[in-house]
Amino acid sequence: xxxxxxxxxxxxxxxxxxxxxxxxxxxxxxxxxxxxxxxxxxxxxxxxxxxxxxxxxxxxxxxxxxxxxxxxxxxxxxxxxxxxxxxxxxxxxxxxxxxxxxxxxxxxxxxxxxxxxxxxxxxxxxxxxxxxxxxxxxxxxxxxxxxxxxxxxxxxxxxxxxxxxxxxxxxxxxxxxxxxxxxxxxxxxxxxxxxxxxxxxxxxxxxxxxxxxxxxxxxxxxxxxxxxxxxxxxxxxxxxxxxxxxxxxxxxxxxxxxxxxxxxxxxxxxxxxxxxxxxxxxxxxxxxxxxxxxxxxxxxxxxxxxxxxxxxxxxxxxxxxxxxxxxxxxxxxxxxxxxxxxxxxxxxxxxxxxxxxxxxxxxxxxxxxxxxxxxxxxxxxxxxxxxxxxxxxxxxxxxxxxxxxxxxxxxxxxxxxxxxxxxxxxxxxxx
Amino acid sequence: xxxxxxxxxxxxxxxxxxxxxxxxxxxxxxxxxxxxxxxxxxxxxxxxxxxxxxxxxxxxxxxxxxxxxxxxxxxxxxxxxxxxxxxxxxxxxxxxxxxxxxxxxxxxxxxxxxxxxxxxxxxxxxxxxxxxxxxxxxxxxxxxxxxxxxxxxxxxxxxxxxxxxxxxxxxxxxxxxxxxxxxxxxxxxxxxxxxxxxxxxxxxxxxxxxxxxxxxxxxxxxxxxxxxxxxxxxxxxxxxxxxxxxxxxxxxxxxxxxxxxxxxxxxxxxxxxxxxxxxxxxxxxxxxxx
Numbered sequence: 001x002x003x004x005x006x007x008x009x010x011x012x013x014x015x016x017x018x019x020x021x022x023x024x025x026x027x028x029x030x031x032x033x034x035x036x037x038x039x040x041x042x043x044x045x046x047x048x049x050x051x052x053x054x055x056x057x058x059x060x061x062x063x064x065x066x067x068x069x070x071x072x073x074x075x076x077x078x079x080x081x082x083x084x085x086x087x088x089x090x091x092x093x094x095x096x097x098x099x100x101x102x103x104x105x106x107x108x109x110x111x112x113x114x115x116x117x118x119x120x121x122x123x124x125x126x127x128x129x130x131x132x133x134x135x136x137x138x139x140x141x142x143x144x145x146x147x148x149x150x151x152x153x154x155x156x157x158x159x160x161x162x163x164x165x166x167x168x169x170x171x172x173x174x175x176x177x178x179x180x181x182x183x184x185x186x187x188x189x190x191x192x193x194x195x196x197x198x199x200x201x202x203x204x205x206x207x208x209x210x211x212x213x214x215x216x217x218x219x220x221x222x223x224x225x226x227x228x229x230x231x232x233x234x235x236x237x238x239x240x241x242x243x244x245x246x247x248x249x250x251x252x253x254x255x256x257x258x259x260x261x262x263x264x265x266x267x268x269x270x271x272x273x274x275x276x277x278x279x280x281x282x283x284x285x286x287x288x289x290x291x292x293x294x295x296x297x298x299x300x301x302x303x304x305x306x307x308x309x310x311x312x313x314x315x316x317x318x319x320x321x322x323x324x325x326x327x328x329x330x331x332x333x334x335x336x337x338x339x340x341x342x343x344x345x346x347x348x349x350x351x352x353x354x355x356x357x358x359x360x361x362x363x364x365x366x367x368x369x370x371x372x373x374x375x376x377x378x379x380x381x382x383x384x385x386x387x388x389x390x391x392x393x394x395x396x397x398x399x400x401x402x403x404x405x406x407x408x409x410x411x412x413x414x415x416x417x418x419x420x421x422x423x424x425x426x427x428x429x430x431x
Numbered sequence: 432x433x434x435x436x437x438x439x440x441x442x443x444x445x446x447x448x449x450x451x452x453x454x455x456x457x458x459x460x461x462x463x464x465x466x467x468x469x470x471x472x473x474x475x476x477x478x479x480x481x482x483x484x485x486x487x488x489x490x491x492x493x494x495x496x497x498x499x500x501x502x503x504x505x506x507x508x509x510x511x512x513x514x515x516x517x518x519x520x521x522x523x524x525x526x527x528x529x530x531x532x533x534x535x536x537x538x539x540x541x542x543x544x545x546x547x548x549x550x551x552x553x554x555x556x557x558x559x560x561x562x563x564x565x566x567x568x569x570x571x572x573x574x575x576x577x578x579x580x581x582x583x584x585x586x587x588x589x590x591x592x593x594x595x596x597x598x599x600x601x602x603x604x605x606x607x608x609x610x611x612x613x614x615x616x617x618x619x620x621x622x623x624x625x626x627x628x629x630x631x632x633x634x635x636x637x638x639x640x641x642x643x644x645x646x647x648x649x650x651x652x653x654x655x656x657x658x659x660x661x662x663x664x665x666x667x668x669x670x671x672x673x674x675x676x677x678x679x680x681x682x683x684x685x686x687x688x689x690x691x692x693x694x695x696x697x698x699x700x701x702x703x704x705x706x707x708x709x710x711x712x713x714x715x716x717x718x719x720x721x
Contacts, residue, residue: 079682082471106472192557201663249556250576252666267557393683397668404667408577 033065035327035334038081039096041071042351043148043317047338050350051368059337065330074098075393085109085322093331095320097144099135100388102318107138111321114141116332122339127356129316129379135388136318144318145335149353150274151314151378152208153295153371155281160193160269169270173212173299176270177237180246183269195246197259197268198238200407203399204313205272207385209234211311212301217399217420218386222428226399226420235406235413242407252404264288272298275375276351295371297378314382316355348372353379391427398423458698465691475688482692486680491668492693495676496700498583502672503651505587506594510647511640513591514598522606539596547660550589576662579669586657586670593657594650598643605639606632641712645705652701673697 037044048054048069056067072080081095086109095110117125128146136144156169160183170179180195187193198205207217215230225231241247248254248267260280262268264287273281280286281293300311319338321331337343339355345362348354348369359365360376369375386392399420406416465482467475486492517535525531538546553561554573566572575585609632617627655674658664664671664679671679673693681690 075683079685082685086471105470109472194557201665249574253551253576253662262557265558391684393685397679397683400665401667404665408666410667 031064032060033063033327033330034068034091035065035093035330036068036070036091037094037096038070038072038077038084038092039094040074040077040317043096044069044071046148046347046350046352052346052349055338055343055346055350056334059334063330063333065334067334081322082106082109085324087324089326090322090324091326092322093325093327094334095322096147096317097136097320099132099316099318099384100386100392102136102144102320103388103390103392104138105390107143109323110143111323111325111328112141112143113145113321113332117142120332120336122336123341124356124358127341127358128339129355129357132316132318132355135316135384136320144320145339146316146318146355147338147352148347149314149316149355149379149382150276151312151353151375151382152204152272152298153275153278153374153378154270154298155263155273155278155293155295156270157263157266157289157292158294159289159292160266163187169294169296170299172302172305173209173237174302176209176299177240177246179270180241181244184244184246187266191266193266194248194262194268195270196241197248197251197254197262197271199254199256199259199272200251200404201255201400203396203403204315204385206231206234206238206399206403208272208298208311208313209237211313212299212304213237214301214303218395218424218428220383220387222387222389222430224395224421224424224428226402226424227414227417231420232413232417235403235416238403238407239409239413243409247407252407263293274353275371275378276353278371279351295374297374310378310381312378312382313385314353314379315384316353389427389429395424395427461691461694464687465695467688469687470685478688482688483696486689486692486696491671492673492676494668495671495673498670499652499654499672499674502583502587502590502654503648506590506651506654507644507647509587509591510595510598511602511643513595514602514643517595517599518603518606521603535599536596538593541593543593543656544660546593547589547657550585551661554585577666579666582662582670586654586661589657589661590651590654594647598647601639601643602636605636609635637715638712641708641715645708645712648704648708649701652697652704 047056059065060067070080077096078098078101081092081097084090084092085095085106122128122145129149132146132149133142133144136142136146154169161167161169164182164185166179166182170176176196183193183195185193203217210216210226210231210233213230213233215228215232215234216225217231218224218226238247242251248262254262259268259271260273260277263271263273263281264283266288275295278293278295282290284290287293298311298313300309304311319335321328321335325331338347341356341358344354344356344359345365348359348365353375354360354365357376360372360379365372386395389395402416402420402423405411406413411419464475466477466479468478468481469475521528521532553559554575556562556572556574556576562572573581573585575582613631613635614627617631622630653674654672655678658670658672658675659678662670664675674697677690677693677697680686680693
């Protein structure tokens with residue numbers, strides 16, 4: 001076989017390219033408008049996959065549009081969203097923003113939705129949680145429409161409870177330590193079970209423990225109260241559990257996915273996670289204990305239980321249209337479509353946290369989502385674990401640093417609490 | 432001497448243009464940014480040296496700098512020592528040389544992310560097979576998640592494991608290039624093993640050693656993924672290195688000015704270290720060949 005020389009190669013390549021160019025015909029997809037959405041993977045999943053199917057399809061067909069979902073991790077999403085919004089023009093149509101990142105400094109980069117609402121309002125807008133709407137508003141103007149909430153639940157592995165002779169999960173935070181001790185053991189198959197696990201690279205779980213102990217982290221009027229007894233108690237509790245080996249040794253290096261895997265593989269017996277994660281814990285494809293994971297409301301203090309109080313934390317996501325978007329009208333149409341009552345129910349069946357209270361009255365949701373009634377109860381009482389402000393990311397890092405120092409016994413809970421307040425208070429807005 | 436005219440200059444232009452576009456211009460932009468306060472949604476405002484002053488006064492910057500310097504010295508010299516030993520064994524002759532070479536070079540083909548995940552799971556204190564084996568043998572536990580010394584030690588180990596092939600191949604090639612006759616002459620003259628090494632091998636491979644040191648120092652200074660994937664700088668920010676500090680300033684706190692200033696400090700420190708070795712390389716390596 002003769003070898004190609006350079007001229008033959010170049011001539012062949014050119015001929016091939018020309019044929020390809022001549023043969024190319026504009027495809028149907030090319031004539032469609034491409035809308036870029038920047039979000040977390042969970043938004044795409046709940047909008048396009050699951051038992052209720054792809055809720056965007058009827059709209060994309062009607063609007064002759066295709067959706068390009070750019071899904072990233074939490075920090076990367078916001079970095080990309082705000083960078084894109086800072087350009088002179090962008091193909092990004094809809095940006096998903098977490099409530100803690102929707103601070104006044106960045107609000108100016110997004111469209112006010114008031115003119116759009118006046119022209120083509122969202123179906124029964126009053127049905128959408130107005131607390132969440134308020135988080136995406138600035139100076140009286142609405143800039144975002146809530147899409148998803150993540151309310152936390154208390155998850156436990158019932159198999160382990162039975163193995164340890166416990167006939168019910170803990171009811172109050174005062175019981176947690178005792179339960180964690182009982183649920184820390186080695187199973188006959190050699191699996192080492194830890195009674196308690198939590199996200200030690202975040203603040204939310206410890207804030208719940210602090211609130212159950214009558215304390216808080218940052219109040220709604222921006223006072224850091226981490227040096228108060230409630231938080232000190234919570235820090236003391238996790239320190240005790242860690243020092244007694246009731247929490248996995250490498251908890252500080254465990255990411256959210258590591259903790260999910262630890263639950264699924266039976267390394268952790270109890271934890272906090274959003275309600276929807278129970279589906280993942282019980283998934284026969286990935287869990288060693290399908291069907292064994294149950295959930296309840298986050299733990300409260302004994303006195304709070306007597307008063308019927310519910311402690312729950314929630315974070316939520318809103319859809320915003322960048323001011324520099326080339327497809328603002330289509331973006332608004334898409335937001336309207338995703339926010340209809342029907343689609344809110346459908347995305348909830350796909351695993352989303354529905355932002356309409358009416359969704360929880362829908363019989364389809366109640367039938368398919370076993371925890372819907374409990375989640376509705378938690379949502380009603382839910383508060384964000386930390387209010388939004390410009391330096392929220394720094395405050396979070398300081399909290400995690402001081403909390404981990406207390407957890408590992410590098411300093412006392414009292415010192416950690418005092419340090420949190422001393423370092424975080426100057427970062428908070430003065431009201 | 433060959434003429435360097437317009438055609439030669441034109442031929443160089445695309446490469447030089449590319450370098451200017453992708454290195455010089457962004458570097459200049461980052462330098463300018465380091466003198467500004469900048470974040471999302473606000474136009475940069477000139478603040479002079481305030482960003483440099485802020486990081487100078489930040490104890491986390493100093494901790495990250497110290498961690499970086501300690502870790503990169505362990506990595507660079509650990510790698511060099513190991514590369515040297517393995518190359519010496521190869522030069523003496525090993526069975527199945529090609530296969531053994533492939534084995535030594537293999538880690539270089541593995542992605543950093545994959546490598547860190549593998550090590551992380553091997554040494555997971557709860558389920559890691561290596562951690563369990565060590566416990567079974569009565570060896571002390573590597574508490575990489577909670578003990579900063581262990582954490583940075585494991586980072587060093589992973590980095591050495593990943594990049595050893597680079598240093599090894601340079602040293603091995605240099606050792607092979609030392610003329611055999613010199614060793615024969617030395618032996619005839621009664622030189623021992625140490626003397627041969629000291630007066631023949633070492634001078635012969637020094638240029639390669641300096642090249643390896645320069646490249647590895649510069650690359651190791653950017654150490655990020657090993658730490659980020661293993662400890663994320665924790666617990667309590669004790670294993671943070673400069674690249675993590677920079678990442679946090681820029682992409683977590685959205686303080687682009689401080690991030691840019693940190694970037695330039697990194698360039699200056701690694702440039703200084705590299706300059707020392709470039710100087711030594713010139714004096715003891717290339718100059719005699721000039």
